[in-house]
Amino acid sequence: KNEVEQSPQNLTAQEGEFITINCSYSVGISALHWLQQHPGGGIVSLFMLSSGKKKHGRLIATINIQEKHSSLHITASHPRDSAVYICAVHLNFGNEKLTFGTGTRLTIIP
């Protein structure tokens, strides 16, 4: 069993829809990252969070430490949001090693 699970694996939605991508992990963590990988392959860090909620533009990330769960939301989705979204965690405090989920491929149809 992977230590980091993402769902869904694939998601197709119409432009404008509200998108939710989920990440669950099985062990204690010190921090969680959401990454975006564009179709061209580049990886961008969207959020790093260890508690609560963060918002950047149309993107919102939340984490519930007790439930070992995080969600990434996209409001008013747009075709340019089409990408693979990857959840990654620091399993140990002070350890910079990241463990990755398998990613969620999001496709937004105009």
Add this chain to the structure above:
Amino acid sequence: DAGVIQSPRHEVTEMGQEVTLRCKPISGHDYLFWYRQTMMRGLELLIYFNNNVPIDDSGMPEDRFSAKMPNASFSTLKIQPSEPRDSAVYFCASSLDPGGNSYEQYFGPGTRLTVT
């Protein structure tokens, strides 16, 4: 800042050849990471350095892989001899010293390696 720089962007080589991938981290960053991404296994950490010192190399697949960081602005990942199963995209990333808290990582554009 130019961000994390990797070279080459694409590499095609024959099985048995030596391959060297290069990375220049963001100036001032204390951590450098090497990752490999394949369709089957996704993203995996190979090794990471802190202040040029290797901290965790448990992800390095086998002795054919080696990584060095001779100074704060340069790192190499070498595969010798290369095999077709090494074909993947190799990413380098860097981050600030967290000082007890984790910092976000900045990824390079990756090197797409094909071993025939």
